[in-house]
Amino acid sequence: MSRSVTRRTEWPGHESPARSAGQGLGDSPDSSRAEKELSPQDPAERARAICLRLLTGTPRTRKQLRDALHKRDIPDEVADEVLSRFEDVGLIDDGAFADAWVESRHHGRGLARRALARELRTKGVDSALIDEAVGQLDPDQEEATARELVARRLRSTRGLERDRRLRRLAGMLARKGYPEGMALRVVREALEQEGEDVEDLGDHY
Known part of the structure; x- marks a missing residue:
């Protein structure tokens, strides 16, 4: 698994990415205050702030972020524009997410390719990226x-x-x-x- 080995440190100690991916998607007092400080007339700024907060310390897929933006009533067209920009600059990388997920969950939980692929599908990762990631598991x-x-x-x-x-x-x-x-x-x-x-x-x- 040549690509994923370099990314194993994204989840120190092989912490369950399933648990990490679920953290931060809910509201906290600090995050709610930060979002309220942004003008409601500027949904793009709100979307960027939400994504940056959720990505801090924890990789996420585009679908996970899009779901979070939808939950916060960010218009779909604004969400897609912001997420595409984040992909362009490398802040969202579903391929890297899939590689790290396979590496961590295989070594941490002993999951095989079939189970790993199933989990990645629930995260919204594209089928081609899933096949590539699990295919690196020898x-x-x-x-x-x-x-x-x-x-x-x-x-x-x-x-x-x-x-x-x-x-x-x-x-x-x-x-x-x-x-x-x-x-x-x-x-x-x-x-x-x-x-x-x-x-x-x-x-x-």
């Missing part, structure tokens, strides 16, 4: 992360029947977006290494 790296997730959860399943262990561990991977075939194979191999007989477990999944 399949070998994705599988290695799946193995790490299983290894961390393996001990907590000891004492359960073997088919329940398989379902629980494979289900955990499926919820994080890993393909069923990969999930089954990784779990079966982990159980085999532990000495569990898993010859027929695939029939129970």
Whole structure:
């Protein structure tokens, strides 16, 4: 993931971008006062101030910002003009946002490409940018992360029947977006290494 590596520091400590992206979209006393000081006859100035405040310390997509402007009754044509200007000067970059999101959420939460793509769609990122960002996640790296997730959860399943262990561990991977075939194979191999007989477990999944 060559492009995203340089942007990992955008979310220090791999803080959940989902939580960060949700912060600042609501009103606070300071932000409300600042917005009221701007002339209501100058929606462009209000729009710029809102965007700059929301972008401080936290990357956001164009859609997130447009939704925030709409919530504050900024006319659509004014919002589009301001957002386009922000894109021109690099203050909004959905491609960089997608790269950083994939890097942070994969390493921080162990999410696979399918789950990452789903999350980026909810942020309004263009499909082509999503494909490019998740495509930089190397399949070998994705599988290695799946193995790490299983290894961390393996001990907590000891004492359960073997088919329940398989379902629980494979289900955990499926919820994080890993393909069923990969999930089954990784779990079966982990159980085999532990000495569990898993010859027929695939029939129970």
